[in-house]
Structures are given as structure tokens and as C-alpha cells.
Amino acid sequence: MSNRPYVSFDEVKQKVPIPDVLRVLGIAERFTETNGSFTGVCPLPGHQHGPSPNPQQFKINQKDGLWLWHCFGDCQRGGDVIEFVKALTGLDSSHVRFWFAEHFGERLTLRRPKPSSEETAESSGVETKKEVPPATPGKVVSQEETSITNDSTIPRSPAPLKPLRFFLNLDPDAPYLAERGLTPETIRRFGLGLCQRGILAGYVAIPVYAHPRQPDDNPAGYLGRWPGEPESEQGQQRYKFPQGFPRNLVVYGLSEALEDSKGLPLIVVEGPFKVFHLYQAGFPNAVATFGASMSDEQAEILISTRRPLILVFDGDEAGRAG
Secondary structure, three states: OOOOOEOOHHHHHHHOOHHHHHHHHOOHHHEEEEOOEEEEOOOOOOOOOOOOOOOOOEEEEEEOOEEEEEEOOOOOOEEEHHHHHHHHHOOOHHHHHHHHHHHHOOOOOOEOOOOOHHHHHHHOOOOOOOOOOOOEEOOOOOOOOOOOOOOOOOOOOOOOOOOOOOOOOEEOOOHHHHHOOOOHHHHHHHOOEEEOOHHHOOOEEEEEOOOOOOOOOOOOEEEEEOOOOOOHHHOOOOEEOOOOOOHHHOOEOHHHHHHHOOOOOEEEEOOHHHHHHHHHOOOOOEEEOOOOOOOHHHHHHHHHOOOOEEEOOOOOHHHHHO
16 A cells, blocks of 8 residues: 555645646746736647647636636646646546645645555564566676665555656756766667756656557656755755656666667666666666665566566665665
8 A cells, every 4th residue: 555645635726726737847838827817728638739739729717716727729628726637647536646745745734544554564674575586697887876765655556657648848968967978879869858847857857668668658757866966955865756656667778678689688787877878888788676676566577578687786785685
């Protein structure tokens, strides 16, 4: 059972204006404000736009204290702030509660489900033994300065991963990427760039795709990497996932590695930057587990590929423990 905080829909409607959601999603600049109302081109996925989209077709305004939206174009849809986020993200009513808790928790009352007996045992230090797939020991070929720590809540029974209904606009010319030795071709291939809006503002964003991946799929989420050493007094994290993103269900770069390295063993490393450097060194068959441990789900995913596996975790204590 997930211990992620959730919120009351009634409170969301009262305390979360739709313009604030626009800013979080990084699409506020698409709308024009006039006397407290907002107009723009419809941002909903699947809207059939003509060659000249109408900048007046989508309207957002406040009525009787509630923020409402309506598309007067192809969609002919409308609703409140909750329906707006559901329409843009593809989240259902259960999971959109977590989205609001993550992005607007500072102004909302956060609620948590009661822990199950299994979770209570886990929090008291009782560990369960995990099996990992047979692997060939490998030489550490790249040592990143730190591992991705487990600072995000991972649902015990998460919903299946689905592609997002939107892309983040990223700046591929972020100096940090060049400082890490990445070439423009590598940056393009993995879709990397600096995020300037939303919860990853100021972070280098790394698109994370579900497997199997279709050619036109959007990412299932984004991992943020602070460009340089984070300043702890400002509350920055070196790595940042959206809270509750089920990274235990994802092996980073798997679809690309399987496509680009027919029949080769998969080199399993800790973090995406090791994948990037190995790719540049001529090893397109590298994938990452987002840390020095491998979940049961990740192990099953890797075994299902029927590829030999080479584990190349860091030489520190966490990496040796695996």
C-alpha cells in the first residue's frame, strides 16, 4: 500500500487556482490574462488543431469562487481545476490526489493512509530478502560522484506506468551537460536539457520512458539532476523525482539498449550519467537502476529480456551491497 500523502478535492477546488497549475506545468506563457481571465490555444492532448489555431478558443476564469475552464473549439470540454489536471496528465481520480499533494502540499491538508502490517514491520527494521538475477561481475568503468538516493516514496502497489500527456520544454545547451563531458549527439539522443519551469525548474531533466516504449510515446516521468553541488540551505536535492514515481518499475534506457545492441549483454549501472558515458564510449547496451539496489520488479524486467547481464555498480559500500 502506498504511504503517499493525498488531499481533499473540496480543499483543492478552494485553494488551487488553475493559473497556478499552468505555472507548475510550464504552460502559463501560452495564455493571455485580461481582467483576471485567461485565454489561449487549447492545451489538451488530442485536440485537433487546424493550420492556424484559435488563441481565443480556451478560456479560464473564476466564477463564484471556483476556477473553471472550457474549450470552445474541437474538444467542447470543461470543468474545474481537478478535471483540468486529469485531462492534461491522464491521471485518474485516485492518482490525481497524489499529484495535487506533491505540487501544492504547502497550501493543502495532507492525509496519509494507515500503514499495513507489512509496512509497519518494514519501518521497524524487518527486512525481506531479495533475489537478484545471475550476473557476471564487471569492472567499474565510470565512477559518478554519488549514487541516486532513495529520497522519493515508492508505492508498494503502483498503477501501471503510462506516458505523460505532455513534454517538458528543455534547453539542451545547459553548460552542466558539457561540463559532464556529454556530446550534442548524446544530449539529443537521450532528450536531456535544463528545465526552467515547474517542480524541476533549475534542474537538468532526464526523460524516463516506460518499457516497452513505442516510437511516439511521451516520457513516463522526468528525473532532475541539480547542475553542480546543491545548496542544502536552499532545500535543493542532487537528484529529484516527482514524489511517488515508481522507479522500482523502470530500468532506465532499456528499450533503447535493446534496440541498439542486438544480442549483446546488458551492462547494468546505477545512474543515467553512467549510461550516457558508456554510450559515448561505444557501449549502447548500458541501462540503469536509479541507485545501488535492484528491485524485484527491475530484476524481473531484466531477466525477461533474455540477455546476459553484467552488473557494474559503484565501488563504494552501497554499490558493493547492491
